[in-house]
Amino acid sequence: MKNCKIAFFDCFCGISGDMTLGAFVDLGVPAKWLEDELSRLPLEGFKIETDSVFRNGIKARKIFVAVSDHTKSRNYAQIKTLISQSPLPEKVRQLSLDMFKRVAVAEAKIHGSSLEKVHFHEVGGLDALVDMVGTALCFEYLGIEKVVTSPLPLGQGFVNCSHGTIPVPSPATLAILKGVPTYGTDIPCELITPTGAAIITCLAQSFGNRPEMVIDKIGYGAGTREIKSRPNLLRVTMGRGQDGDNSDTLRHDRVTLVESCIDDMNPEIFGYLMEMLFVDGALDVVWAPVFMKKNRPGTLVQVLCHTDHRERIIQRILSETTSLGVRFNEMERRLLSRESVTVRTRFGEVTGKKIRGIDGKKRMVPEFEDCRTLALEKGIPIRKAYAQIQKALDQD
Numbered sequence: 001m002k003n004c005k006i007a008f009f010d011c012f013c014g015i016s017g018d019m020t021l022g023a024f025v026d027l028g029v030p031a032k033w034l035e036d037e038l039s040r041l042p043l044e045g046f047k048i049e050t051d052s053v054f055r056n057g058i059k060a061r062k063i064f065v066a067v068s069d070h071t072k073s074r075n076y077a078q079i080k081t082l083i084s085q086s087p088l089p090e091k092v093r094q095l096s097l098d099m100f101k102r103v104a105v106a107e108a109k110i111h112g113s114s115l116e117k118v119h120f121h122e123v124g125g126l127d128a129l130v131d132m133v134g135t136a137l138c139f140e141y142l143g144i145e146k147v148v149t150s151p152l153p154l155g156q157g158f159v160n161c162s163h164g165t166i167p168v169p170s171p172a173t174l175a176i177l178k179g180v181p182t183y184g185t186d187i188p189c190e191l192i193t194p195t196g197a198a199i200i201t202c203l204a205q206s207f208g209n210r211p212e213m214v215i216d217k218i219g220y221g222a223g224t225r226e227i228k229s230r231p232n233l234l235r236v237t238m239g240r241g242q243d244g245d246n247s248d249t250l251r252h253d254r255v256t257l258v259e260s261c262i263d264d265m266n267p268e269i270f271g272y273l274m275e276m277l278f279v280d281g282a283l284d285v286v287w288a289p290v291f292m293k294k295n296r297p298g299t300l301v302q303v304l305c306h307t308d309h310r311e312r313i314i315q316r317i318l319s320e321t322t323s324l325g326v327r328f329n330e331m332e333r334r335l336l337s338r339e340s341v342t343v344r345t346r347f348g349e350v351t352g353k354k355i356r357g358i359d360g361k362k363r364m365v366p367e368f369e370d371c372r373t374l375a376l377e378k379g380i381p382i383r384k385a386y387a388q389i390q391k392a393l394d395q396d
Contacts, residue, residue, distance in 0.1 A: 003240055003241070004145040004146050004240070004241065005142075005143055005144055005145045005146070005238065005239075005240060006144075006145070006146045006147075006148065006211055006213045006238070006239055006240065006241045007142075007144045007146070007147050007148075007236055007237065007238050008147075008148050008149070008150075008210050008211060008213070008236070008237045008238075008239075009147060009148070009149040009150065009200060009203075009204065009234065009235075009236055010150050010210070010234070010235040010236070010237065011149060011150050011151075011152050011153065011192075011200070011234060012150065012153065012230060012231075012233075012235070013153065013191060013223065013227060013230050013231060013232050013233055013234070014152065014153055014154075014155070014190075014191025014192045014193075014196065014223070014234075015152070015191075015192060015193075015196035015197075015199065015200050015234050016131075016192075016193040016195060016196040016223060016234075017127070017128065017130075017131025017132065017134075017135065017193065017195040017196060017199060018062075018063045018064070018065070018127075018131060018221070018223070018224070019196070019221040019222065019223050019233070019234040020131070020135050020138075020196065020199055020221060020234060020236075021034070021063040021130075021131060021134050021135060021138065021221065022050075022060060022061040022062055022063040022219075022220070022221025022222055022234070023061070023219040023220060023221030023234050023235070023236040024135070024138035024139075024141075024142065024219060024221070024236070025050060025061045025063060025138075025219075025221075026060065026061040026219035026220050026221060027142060027217050027218075027219035027236060027238060028142070028217065028219075029137075029138045029141050029142065031048055031050045031063075033141070034048060034134055034137060034138065035047070035048045037088070037137050038130055038133060038134055038137070040086060040087050040088060041082065041083075041086050041088070041129070041133065042082060042086070043082075043126060043129065045067060045068040045126060046065055046066065046067050046068070046126045046127075046130060047065075047066045048063065048064075048065060048066075048130065048134075049063070049064045049065075049066055050062065050063055050064075051064070053222045055220075055222055055223075055226075055231040055232050055233050056230075056231035058220060058231055058233060059220065060220035060221060060222040060233050061219070061220065061221060061222065062221075062222040062224075063221070065126065065127040065130045065131070067125070067126045067127055073125060075116070075117055075118060076100065076101075076104035076108075076115060076116055076117075076118050077116040077117070079100050079104075079129070080097060080100070082129075083096050083097055083100070083133065084097065088133070088137070089140060091136075091140055092133070092136045092137055092140050093136075095135075095136040095139065095140075095202060096132055096133045096136045098202045099132040099135070099136070099195075099198040099199055099202050100132060100198070102176050102197075102198040102201060102202065102339070103172060103176065103194050103195070103197075103198045104118050105175075105340060105341065105342050106171075106172040106175035106176050106194070107172055107194075108342060109175065109342065109351075110171045110172060110175065111163075114344060114349065115342055115344070115349075128195050131195050131199075132195060132198065132199065135199050135203075139203065142238065144238070146205055146241075147203040147204045147205055148204065148205065148206050148207070148208065148210070148211045148252075149200055149203075149204040149206070149207050150207070150208075150209075150210075151181040151182060151183055151207060151208075151253070151254075152177065152180060152181070152182045152183075152191075152192055152200070152207075153182070153183055153184075153185045153187070153191050153192075154168075154169045154182050154183070154184050154185065154191060154192060155168050155169065155185060155187045155188065155189050155190055155191040155192075156168055156184070156185070156186065156187070156188060157188040157189060159189075159190050168189065168190045169190070169191075169192060170190065170193075170194060172194040172197075173190075173192050173193065173194050173196075173197045176194060176197040176198055176201055177192070177197050177201065178340065179335075179338065180201060180207060180253075181207045181208075181253040181254065181255075181306055182306070182308070183306075183307070183308040184308055185229075186229075187227060187229060187230075189225060189227070201339075204251070205251060205337070206251045206252035206253070206334075207251060207252060207253045208252045208253055208254060208332065209254075210237070211241055212241055213237075213239035213240060213241035214239050214240045214241065215237055215238075215239040216238050216239045216240065217237070217238045217239075218235065218236070218237050218238075219235070219236045219237075219238070220233050220234070220235055220236075221233065221234040221236070251334065251335045251336075251337055252332065252333070252334050252335075253306075253332070253333060253335070254307065254330055254331070254332055254333075255283065255304055255305065255306055255307070255330075255331060255332075255333055256304070256305055256306070256307050256309075256310045256313075256328055256329070256330055256331075257302060257303070257304055257328060257329055257331055258302075258303045258305065258310060258313050258314060258317070258326055258327075258328040259300060259301060259302045259303070259326065259327055259328070260300075260301050260317055260321070260323040260325065260326040260327070261290060261292055261298050261299070261300050261301070261323075262298055262299050262301060262321055262322060262323050263292050263296045263297065263298030263299070264322050265299075265321055265322040267299075269320065269321065270287060270299065272320070273301075273316070273317075273320050273321060274287075276316055276320065277303055277313060277316055277317075280305075280309060280312040280313055280316050281305055281306065281308075281309030281312060281313070282303050282304065282305050282309070282313060283304045283305055283306070284303070284304040285301075285302070285303050285304075286300075286301075286302040286303075287299050287300070287301060287302075288300040288302065301317065301321070301323075303317070307330065310328060314326050314328070336355050336356060336357060336358070337355070337356040338353045338354060338355045338356070339353070339354050340352075340353060340354075341353070341354050341364070341393070343392055343393055345388075345389070345392035346392075347374055347378075347388070347389070347392075350366065350367075350370045350374075350389050350392060350393070351366075351367045351370055352364050352365055352366045352367055352370075352389070352393045353365045353367070364390070364393035364394055365390075365393075366386060366389040366390055366393060370389060371385045371386045371389055372385075374388070374389065
């Protein structure tokens with residue numbers, strides 16, 4: 001075990017780029033230094049303005065990126081070149097590129113575009129560049145070694161963007177947050193922006209409860225809206241704590257295990273039940289043969305899900321099966337760090353997972369559905385389709 005500098009992101013009202021910068025400035029990053037560092041990028045037409053505001057009586061720092069040119073947008077290839085060729089430190093460049101890639105991958109899939117050519121105003125704009133590169137700069141300035149994040153709240157309703165009116169959470173936000181613990185609220189506005197989702201999924205090693213730490217500093221970053229039910233703030237707590245050698249490769253979250261034993265149902269129904277449980281938000285579904293009371297053979301149904309999907313899972317089991325009841329319990333789990341990637345190959349675009357192992361080494365794993373589609377389209381054995389997609393991912 002070793003001492004490390006830990007930051008806990010308490011996202012009780014979501015996260016966005018300006019809220020993150022506000023919290024970091026409140027933690028001690030000089031706003032003038034941040035603006036000077038960002039000016040090393042070949043960018044013009046922006047200025048960082050800061051102000052102290054109050055949200056439900058809590059003093060916080062509000063960051064506003066004043067942009068004089070709202071007309072220019074950039075595609076992912078242009079952004080990648082702009083950041084890669086900048087004189088910023090290597091760690092700052094890499095973290096910035098990782099954030100932009102997460103948004104670009106999500107947008108490309110949603111809009112049916114290639115990764116390099118995906119073109120969108122929201123992320124190609126100056127404010128998003130300032131938010132993400134600025135976050136990377138602040139992260140390096142503060143010397144944070146480990147980030148733990150609370151589960152993320154999601155709003156509801158609709159929001160206007162360059163593509164028109166879209167639902168909240170936005171499609172890009174949801175795509176970026178795959179595999180991340182979230183929960184729904186009745187707040188009728190966007191709580192997690194795509195930029196905020198990209199920032200937190202790149203920074204966080206785990207999601208869950210506040211870690212053990214000696215608290216040194218607390219920073220509050222303010223959002224723009226006034227929300228009645230809770231203060232529109234991002235709270236970041238910095239301190240010192242213990243960290244294992246391999247903890248940066250693991251994520252942490254809480255899940256619910258729902259289970260029931262069934263011994264009197266037509267077995268044909270189990271296949272349909274599994275399909276519908278995944279539609280309801282199940283993370284995993286397992287059938288296991290068991291012997292029940294009176295020595296009857298039966299099936300143990302086990303469903304893993306996030307807590308906000310628990311009631312739907314329970315309703316599905318009780319309505320679709322002969323079960324008279326279910327049991328459930330909360331549990332913690334640790335997961336290897338992973339992210340979705342899209343690679344262009346001679347077969348077209350294929351997707352996979354980039355997984356970081358305990359030893360820190362990364363490996364690529366193809367998505368089964370892409371392998372299945374390729375096998376059917378090309379009339380080849382699925383093992384060959386898997387091998388060809390694996391080779392393409394490894395070469396990326």
